[in-house]
Amino acid sequence: MKNPCFANTNTHKQFFSHECYSEIMEHTIKLFRINNKYIFLLIIIFPLIGTIVNSQNTPQLVYHKDSTFTGIKKIKVDAKFCKVEINNSSDNTIHLSGDLNSDKNDPAYTMLISATNGILTLNVQYPSSGWSSHSGSVLLNIPNGLELDIEAFSGQIYIQGTQLLKATIKTKSGNIEVKESSGDIITETITAKINISKHNGLVKTKSKTGSQYFSTITGKVSALTSEGELVLADITGPVRTEATSGNTDIDRIQGEIISKAAAGSIKIADSNGNITVTTFSGFIKLFNITGIVNLQSTTGEQVGTRVELTASSTFNTTEGKIKMQIDNPIESLTFNLESTNSFLQAAQKSKKKKLKVGKGSIVITGISTTGGQVYSQK
DSSP states (O other), X not given: OOOXXXXXXXXXXXXXXXXXXXXXXXXXXXXXXXXGGGHHHHHHHHHHHXXXXXXXXXXXXXXXXXXXXXXXXXXXXXXXXXXXXXXXXXXXXXXXXXXXXXXXXXXXXXXXXXXXXXXXXXXXXXXXXSOOOEEEEEEEEEOTTOEEEEEESXXXXXXXXXXXXXXXXXXXXXXXXXXXXXXXXXXXXXXXXXXXXXXXXXXXXXXXXXXXXXXXXXXXXXXXXXXXXXXEEEEESOEEEEESSSOEEEEEEESOEEEEESSSOEEEEEEEXXXXXXXXXXXXXXXXXXXXXXXXXXXSOEEEEEEEESSOEEEEESSSOEEEEEOSOGGGEEEEEEEEEEEEEETTEEEEEEEEEOOOSEEEEEEESSOOEEEEEO
16 A cells, blocks of 8 residues: 555645654664765755655734724733733824734634723633644824733733823833833743833832843832943933842932842942942942942942032942042041051051041941952042
């Protein structure tokens, strides 16, 4: 009886069906074993078979929905694997468009959509068993003044040009981006990247390993991460950051800065406002700073250049060294320095264990155990 995998057929689809693929491969390998001159044939036929089989699994559109809504005050979206894109609407109407794609035309792929008591709810559904390749998207054009509650595990979240009352966004691995918008933004993710730019309003973020980037923001910014990098620039308003092992880079801030890190380093530059920094083993680096400065580290070094103090400040370390270039006139400063067994240097004076010099109104208190301290003027 003739093997159906090698029977004459008029369709490529039948010839290269999944059931026949493994058998074709087996027969081809046997040819190779009989005579190695079939190597060239193997090189050609393997990719060809794979391409044809994979072409049968290309995801196709299995669900589509277009809807409009009015009188909505809050939108709740459970996007699962879908990308969510939110833009500003030119009228007071919400325009919704949803697509789901899969290599299996399963009716379990759908979106449950309802509008009740001013709340629009969208919940993406997919098969509870069996694996399939799938993707999807949710596009929302919304008027100003709404509250958003968006959740996804791998779907990306993108918001642009909206004036929000509040947006709460949670993902596992889907990246989050908000730009050219306003309102309170609260985000939480595990591994995804967070990027917020050109925003007016409160920003509060949390991640485990995902990096976070902030730029051109007017409002309070609070960023928390375990291992992710934190990068903040051009912010008008108070900034608070906390990291475990991720590095923190802060530039051009007009407002108070409070920053903590365990093993990660903290760099602050070109900023105006009071600064409080605490690290364990991470180093602290300041450049072109104006404000009250309070630094504390265990083994991390403290280094500063062009630091102008507006009132009394404190530099405290256990094993780390302190090296600060203070831009204030020397006559405005008083140095009150202590160390268990290291040298202290300030106002062209040098002494071990204790050094008090100057009669200015701005008191610089330096405390260290084994780390040395050096304070200089430009």
